[in-house]
Amino acid sequence: MEMAGVRRAAQAQKRWSARIRPASRKTMTVEGSAYGEAVRAVRAGELDADEAADLIIDRMTDREVLGLLDGDSPSLLLPLIPVLLGRRPFVAGAVPRLGIPGIRFSDGPRGVVIGTSTAFPVTIARAATWDPLLEERVGHAIGLETRARGANYSASICVNLLRHPAWGRAQECYGEDPVLTGRMGAALTRGVRMNVMACVKHFALNSMENERFEVDVSVDEHALHEVYLPHFKTVVDAGADSVMSAYNRVRGEYMDVNRPLLTDVLRDEWGFSGFVTSDWVFGTHDAVVSLQAGMDVEMPLRMLRARDLPAALHRGDVARATVLRSARRILRTSVMHAATREAAGPCAAIIASPAHRVLAHQVAAESIVLLKNEITGGTPLLPLTSTIGHLAVIGRLAVRANLGDHGSSRVRPPSTVSPLKGLREALPRVRITTASGRNVRAAAAAAAAAETAIVVVGLDQHDEGESVVTAGVDVGVLGRAFGSGRLRRPLIALAHLASRFVRGGDRNSLDLRPSDVSLIRAVTAVNSRTVVVLIGGSAMLTEAWRDRVPALLLAWYGGMEGGHALASVLTGAVEPGGRLPFVLPTDAAHLPSFDSAAKSVIYDDRWGQRRLDGDGHAPAFPFGFGLGYTTIEHRLLNHKFDNTGGSAEVLVTNTGDREGSTVVQVYAADVSIRRPVAQLLGFKKVTLQPGAETTVQVALDAGPTLQRDPVTRHWAPRTGDWAMLAAQHSPSTWENARRLRRPGRLTYEENDLDSQSG
Incomplete structure (x- = not known):
């Protein structure tokens, strides 16, 4: 045991020893055990979590301590993981003798995967709400249902950046922007951890699917720390209890053995005190080196560590202090969570309860993005009027709930x-x-006979989603431990067998299926009042048919209440509240290159809307875009801003004739360069009655205007001639800002950011 831990344990033992009562294995319960008493003492303020963890460890055998560091299920259960994941929590580190419950895992970016549960819209749909308060409510609901299913640990927070919309698991992220992603991920974290430990994933630079087990990501210091990591830090600062390491390599090292990121950045620079788990099965490559690098728990089975760690500890290949360091992190986090979570555990009736269904409906409706709504017959086509007599609903996805990926989520x-x-x-x-x-x-005939046609097209689990196997399964996927031995051939055979049934993965194209495009053209040719509804988890190109369509919506994978939500928006019962969490380009060539079979990639700071801005390409629909059923104006009044952040004061007016919502978005850009690149600093959603106006305070994040010194790790303002805009989407021009700005460097202390309305 480390000396600091020994001292803490000795000091705490005097206060606590009288409260520990011996108990037999048969009679010991959680609340009457060493673990239960530790939780009670931390809750009462008699011990801190570190002291409690040390005292528990002091009562554990070496075998029990090592058992904290991997899953409890035997490796023979590997083929059954997809089945078991939907039936029970996966447990790691349970010690019944001491009442330690262990980490009891459930997945669930869009709801609990165990049994039946509320299916919320996918993460990227919820990002389109641009509403952290609503996302926190979703997190609370997911946490309650996770706990009701017997789990205490939820890997529901995925904050990998959407570098390219062809990524198969785009639906599980919050889009392309670090500030939007960070704030939404932090909100989900706060909600989840009211009831269960919250795990954020996949750390780091995981944003392609087919080669996720092997791909090596090269990235410079600027892009790494200023683009791909800030949102992870935001979630860590929000209280994330755990981090899941990614499968991929970064700068040549797999993430489970990547000490520069797991220890130097995550722990030493950011101060993260929770525990790190591996991504499942293929996410651990070396039992000893991964432990030394800062990866605490191999999930979800007894595999590499169960085989290698006991002998390594006996030989001295791994220091006892290293083992105890991870054990302490796990127990400290678990005890602290149990001591501070909501006291009353939920009953099973909370699962898919009426309240959670209402919430799922609300989130789905507020996520729907209205992209076009042209005047047809003197009025906008949407919302549908009450006088409509005949409606044609067309498309293979019109009769399906289509909840999204069929993988681990x-x-x-x-x-x-x-x-x-x-x-x-x-x-x-x-x-x-x-x-x-x-x-x-037949579809065209149905459309021609109706007053209005609604065409529902897009993607499903066959087009995108999690990919369990790569195109070419090799020993590298299975890790060094399976390069030889009895498990190698069975695992490779299993992976090849799974590849015959697994669907999804990265997308081959950003276009709709040719059959969907043909259907849209056929219907619009015979009915000028056609509404196209796109279902999917990421960007879909619209150039081949968009000019034919008067009304266009993006409805995502809308969850169990998605059909009700879509109907409420189409009929006008609810305002379409969604705004794009990514840019919709006119051409895939305007985005970074994407090779789903690449073994190595370079990640830079040119992606999404920022790449289009820098190259001078106009999007089909910009980042942050979305229409409503009313008209709303913004005007930036003033702001306070320095290198720690600040706030902007924005006047918002509903100039239309019905209630509506908008997302106030505040951007900054260096207008001294030829093509300024917009940087989102902050946002806030607001709803107004017709004719009403209000002044909104928007919290601003300084991060996008700062740069990190790789030597000192100090953050300082970027040079440049900066301006600020309040807008309803990413701004297309900064000409007014150029005229208003005077030459010179941005000086935060002098509040030297000019402003105007967007």
Whole structure:
């Protein structure tokens, strides 16, 4: 045991020893055990979590301590992981003799994967709400249902940046912007950890799927610390209890053995005090080196560490202090969480309860992005009027709930609502005819006979999602431990077998399926009142057909209440509240190159809207864009800003004739360069009654205007001639800012950021 730990334990033992009562293994319960008493003492303020962890460790055998560092299930369960993940928590480090419950894992970016549960819209849909307060409510609901299913640890916070929309798991992230991602991820973290430990993933630079096990990411210091890591730090600062390391390599080292990131950055620079777990099965490459690098728990089975650590400890290949350091992190975090979480555990009735269904409906409705709504017959096509008599609902996705990926994030709700079902319930007196779209002539005939046609097209789990295997399974995927021996051949055979059934992975194209495009063209050719609804988890190109369509919405994978939410937006019962969390380009060539089979990639600071800005390409729809059913104006009044952040005061006015919402977005850019690149500093969602106005305070993040010295690790303002704008989406021009600015360097202390309305 480390000397600091010995001293803490000795000091605490005097205060605590009288409260520890011996108990037999048969009679010991959690609350009457060493662990339960430690939780009680921390809750009462008699011990801190470090002292409690040391006292528990002092009562553990070496075998029990080593057992904290990997999963409890035997490696033979590997083929059953997909089945078991949906039936029970995966446990690591349970010690019944002392009442230690262990880490009891559940996945769930869009809801709990164990049993049936509430299926919320996917993460990227919730990012489109631009509403951290709403996301915190989702986190609280997910935490409650996770706890009700017997788990105490949720890996629901995915904050990997969307570097390219072809990434198969784009639906599990919050989009392309570090500030939006950080704030939404922090909100989910705060909500989840009210009831269970919150794990943020996948650390770090994980944003491609097919070669995620092997790809090596090269990145310079600027892009690493100022683009791809800030949102992870935001979530860590929000209280994340755990971090999951990624499969990929960064600068030549797999993440489980990447000491520069796991220890030098995560712990030494950021001060993270929780524990790190591996991504599952293939995320641990060396039992000893990963422990020394800062990866605490191998998940989810007894594999490398169970085989190698006991002998390594006996030989002295790994220091006892290193083992105890990880054990202390795990127990300290677990005890602290148990002592501070909501006291009353939820009952099973909370799962998919009416309140959570209402929340799922609200989130889905507020995530829907209205991209086009042209005047048709003297008025905007949407919302649909109450006088409509005949509606045609067309497309293969119209009759499906289509909840998203069928990988590790899959949620199985007790019921679902398709777009067709939602519309029928919302419009009971309207004649609704349907066509699957497989027969384009039949679909066109149905559309021609109706007053309005709604075409529902897009993606599903066959097009994108988690990929369990790579295109070419090799020993590198299985890790050094399986380069030889009895498990090598069975694992490779299992992976090849799985590849015959696994769907999803990275996308081959950003276009819709050709059949969907043909369907849109056929329907719009016969009905000028056509609404296209896109379903999916990322960007889809629209140039081949967008000019034919008067109304266009992006409805994502909307969760179990997605059909009801879509109907409420189409009929005007609810305002379309979504704003794009990424840019929609006119051409995939305007984005970074993406090779789903690449073994090595370079990540720089040119991606998404920023790349389009820098290259001078106009998007189809910019980052942050979204229409409503009313008109709202913004005007930036004043601001306070320095290198720690600040706030902006924005006047918002609803100039329309109905209630509506907007997302106030504040951007900054260096206007001294030829093509200024917008940097989101802050945002806030606001709802206004018709004719109303209000002044909104928008919290600003200084991070995008700072640079990090790689030697001193000190952050300082970037040089440049900076201006600030309040806008309703990423601004397309900074000409006014150029005229207003005087030459010179940005000086935070003098509050030297000029401002104007967007």
